[in-house]
Amino acid sequence: MGDVNDMAGTTSRGTVTIETERCKGCELCIPACPPDVLSMSTEVNEIGFRYPELRPGCTGCSACLLVCPDFVFEVYRYETPQQYEVTP
Amino acid sequence: MTRRLMEGSEAMAEAAIAAGCRFFAGYPMTPFTELLEGFAKRLPESGGACINAESELEAVGMAWGAVATGARAATGSTGQGLSLMQESFSEITRAELPLVIFNMARGQGDYYQSTRGGGHGDYRHIVLAPADAQEAVELTQLAFDLADRWRNPVLIYGDYLIAHANESVDITPRTYPPLPPKDWAVDGTLGGSGESRTVNPLGVDKKSLGIDPEGLWNRLQEKHERIECEEVRVETGFTEDAELVVVAFGSVGRFVRHVVREMRADGLKVGFVRPITLWPFPSEAVAAAAHAAGRVAVLEQNAGQMIDDVRLAVLGAAPVVAIGGISTDRSGFGVGDLLNPAAVRGRIEGALSTGGNFR
Amino acid sequence: MSDILPTSAPPSVPAKKIAGFKPDLLMKENHNLCPGCGEPVALRKLLEAIEAVGAQERTIGVIGIGCYTSFGSGIDVDLVQALHGRAPSVATGVKRMRPETLVFTLQGDGDMVNEGLQEVIHTAARGESVTCVLLNNGVFGETGGHMTATTVLGQRTKNSLEGRDAGYHGYPILIGDLLAQLEGTAYAARGSVHDAASVMATGRMLRRALETQEKGLGFSFVEVLTMCPTGWFIPTAEGPDYLDKVMGSVHTVGELKRKAHD
């Protein structure tokens, strides 16, 4: 992870729900995310796959949902963008 | 009742349309061609469609799609063309679709193909074998009713004589008892409701993940057992006091019936059994006649196929001899020397006098 | 990691749902296709296109035999399951008897371009008013990664272990280009699902194909290049790049024919 100062006060215009139990760990969503706010977990789900986790900065663009073969994502756009303080 | 002089093929096409057939697809081949021509001429006028398919594979595929929508539909061919269609026939049976199939065969060498099928898996078709044009008309109409009633393909075993002879026929639509609604047929209307349909040969259940082939095949087996109990059709003659009973089907059965009547008039104690359904095979009628007569002869125009079913019916209770054989014209259309009352009589008299194996 | 956001439930502050997990015409999210498979991605866009043209209550699909066959228990429109290769003629029979419906086929390259090639060609030549959708991954995925008629030169499969060789195995068929030449074809396009933009573009092609059918302009066809990491013997994460570079350089993406549209 880069310099934490870059991430302090990151804005999320959107967010996703991640149905991690359905994820098959293919990692297609990771490079698909334009702001690069998805990364694979270190834990595995019930069926033994690592799954994506979300960090602040989501735009609600739906790219992850479009490329995911397993219908793992649901995408929302906030009425007012959310600010996140990033703990160093 | 209005009778008309018609070629058998034309009469069968008319009968199918009178029975509500709205779709036909086929690929030309003698002696099936005229049936296709009959549908091509008459179906569009009656609000249906007849497609000159690019191959028999496509013909049966198109008919498959048409029956899946609930329409009455049919296809057909001759030997080779039906061989091509076998893969689809077995799947269509498993999808429980009421397809009607016209097998305008070249002779009787396709008895196995029709009753066993060249396709894969455990499946059965109801097989109807008319002896003349009038019976072909009646069985054509019955075929559509049986197909819908059982949700199972029905095959009509015709031949060159039936296809091409001009005979006097009556094509008035027959009436049958009411049928169950075709609520399984696809029409698109239930999309998005969670209740949309699937017509498939795999045992797919939209409510679960995956398929249930074992459940489906067991259900089909049970249905086929019921058809065997309920749909046997047979014509018998002079079997009560016969000393020899002759089993024959289709056009050959028509010759045998004629010859047996002549021989009876001459005081010879012969009888006949003519299976009208080749599947389910009239085993009980054959067995009863065999028990009474003590001797059975099978006259079929092939190297010996139906004789297997006759032997299974008789189960060793009486000797069963083959008195038919391969007989065809120079084009291979199945119009051979055996289709002649004198030749048929010669074979039957031979069996009667020698009592042994004719061949 | 403390900056991981909670994502197990919908947001608690006011937010608008942009897109749900699955398309409405899919009955359940779960399926048993492999990780990284491109076929469910294409399926989403097909089902969305059916809704976009407003045909969900008058659509009939005909499915071929391949990995996508398992969608047959999940797609919420009326379906007919066909044999391997035979979907276009089955679709023909359906459409002739129900001209008011929107009829599509869903087939793979093994199904459409190997086993049933003449079916799709004749259906196109007849100008049959149906839409054939091809999921082209260049292999028989379902049997475990064998060469098909669309496998590109040099591509390794279970029966072209050293790569497809023109002299030994012959050349691939560019089916979309072939169908586009036929007079009966009103619309033909080739899309891909290797990234989000191409998935969107594929969705537009599918919609245009269905609109072509709705307008009665003739036969319509969309080929979608899809990843098959299992059949290509590569890690799932490399699938999109392989699809784009190896398959996409031969089966080039774009609209191939658009006859008298609008």
Ligand SMILES: Cc1ncc(C[n+]2csc(CCOP(=O)(O)OP(=O)(O)O)c2C)c(N)n1
């Ligand atoms: C007549 C016939 N031959 C072979 C098969 C075996 N088979 C099942 S699926 C398949 C290949 C499917 O390939 P494709 O259509 O490309 O679909 P994919 O699995 O790649 O999605 C084959 C050869 C079959 N079902 N029927």
Ligand code: SF4
């Ligand atoms: S919606 Fe867009 S920004 Fe948000 S996680 Fe998905 S791909 Fe990334």
Ligand code: SF4
């Ligand atoms: S694309 Fe879907 S299945 Fe693949 S890792 Fe991401 S969430 Fe999981």
Ligand code: SF4
């Ligand atoms: S084998 Fe290939 S096409 Fe089949 S499910 Fe797996 S990845 Fe998809």
Ligand SMILES: [Mg+2]
């Ligand atoms: Mg494939």
